[in-house]
Amino acid sequence: MSSTLTTNKVEEFVSHIAENNLAVWNELPNIRKSGVEALKNLSFPNTKDEYWKYSRTTKITKNQYKFDQIDSANINLDEVRVAGLDTYEIVMVNGFLNTELSNLPKNDSITIKSFEECTTEELTTYFSQNLDTITNFFSALNTAYFSEGIMVIAKGVCDKPVHLIHYSEGESVISQPRNIFVTEKNSELSIIKSSINKNTNNYFYNSVNEFFIGENSHINYYVIQNYEEGMNVMSTNVATQENNSTFSAFNYTLKGDWIRNNTNVFVKGEHCESNLYGAYQPTGKEHIDNHTIMDHIMPNCESNEHYKGTVGDKATGVFNGKVFVRKDAQKINAFQSNNNILLSDDATMNSKPELEIYADDVKCSHGSTSGQLDEEAVFYLQSRGLSKESATALLISAFLGEVVEKIKIPELKEKVLEIYGME
């Protein structure tokens, strides 16, 4: 009885999104179809499901959404630009690529194409070829009804970082960008992902980013989430690594009503390095959830994961990090830690580090701490003339700063430190 009801609700939710005429290119109809089929067997995420235990999605699924391809000639991108840093800017507006504002280079080191420009082979080689892009409701929804996307192919050491800027505007709008990043053998690519939202209300942003990190290639992926009110953000990032590759993801969540980040890394090669860093600081009634999967399938690899957060007011933070070390993945060094500071009695932090090891010759550690601000340190700073507020701010900066300091591009680091007020 209840399952029929759920199915009907899912069908209804999906039908409104499916009403929109989304573009199809080359082989993409078949690819969309895999998402459409998957959705038929999926229900809305539920807190009874372990993966969604701490994040209710009803505020998203109770609404109806439409795509909205707005005129974007007057969009000002200055606030997210990084001073002194030359980048290839890719601008997506409500999930649609704006070719006028975007730079789509085709040179020896990097090619950036809209899906329209991609060959059938390129699309079928990569699109949805990562595991688990259709196993959960929201990534399946994106696969079935993504709005538009780009493919970035690095062929050598890229001369400039790619700056992906998502602009969102409107009420009850859904944005479903789908982007693919490929680094071919011996290449290097840095990606910065920024967001701007204006006049958003009940907006649902549901993106999927796929990363294919080829042999001896390296990706640094920086995400800055600093949203105004009115946004619900579901961001899925899935990476596959080949031999001798590095994937480093840096996620900085400053503001956002409701955010869920799923970052999943599948290490399918040997001698790889994977780094996942994140900082979050929800206040008010914000809900910030970071879920990660670090899956070691092959031996002789290393992974480092460090997420840090402060939770204030009545806000909620969630961290769930799962590290798998598969049976054949010997000689793995996998480290994971999550540290939190609760700034108020009404703040909630749900932290769940998990480790599943099936190999016997590995070095793994994981740990989670949640505590209060060090009162002795606050007193010490106050005794030197700092107000309680600035003492607290200084200690929070110091705490989160450890993760912000990881940024490898000096200009970007300066910008992010500035946004955090850490200069």
Added chain:
Amino acid sequence: MISIKNLHASIDGKEILKGINLDVKAGEVHAIMGPNGSGKSTLSAVLAGNEDYEITDGSVDFMGEDLLEFSTEERSRMGIFLAFQYPIEIPGVSNMNFLRTAINETRESKGEDPIAAKEFLAKVKEKSALVELDNSLLKRYVNEGFSGGEKKRNEIFQMAMLEPKLAILDETDSGLDIDALKIVSHGVNTLKTKDNATVVITHYQRLLDHIVPDFVHVLYKGKIVKSGGKELALELEEKGYDWIKEEINA
């Protein structure tokens, strides 16, 4: 400068200070000695405004103001400095950033402009030399990984930067070898003027060979039970605290 009258303070319902009376004038150095658990550190914490302690009776007048009415940071800005017995390590906050913020918030509270970068650096250079604090330590995080001696020298360096009216040195000699003790004492003595005052809290006499007090007070069971000149410290060193305890308990 400071006048403490019948000060009572307790923590978790337990009374530690049981009626302290003490007057310190500008230009003076006072030493407060006493056995462990007599209330020495409580007195310094209470004067600095540590909210863990509850003041149950008495008053403290600091330069005409009712000190107990002010918050910790306001007391600092008024000119009270506490050198901690155990300086706190603050990972992630650089010494320089911390000091600049401290100086600028103090200046701002007085309606003054922030310190110019050049002036700040010149002052840092001068004052760190005073306590022979290595420049590499200044760039590091506050007290993190500092040796015991470096932490204490950092306290006196901060004192030199903030130029307080009343400095309270809480067991500054603990954990110091003789060379560090001399450096710290030299710093404190150099900073002494006719307009400021120093209260030295110590368990042992040896610090007082270097920072010579005008007055010595013995604190026992939360009260000052004996006061005298610097010779009292020598007597304590020679005879220990037992004769005082016997005198009081008799």
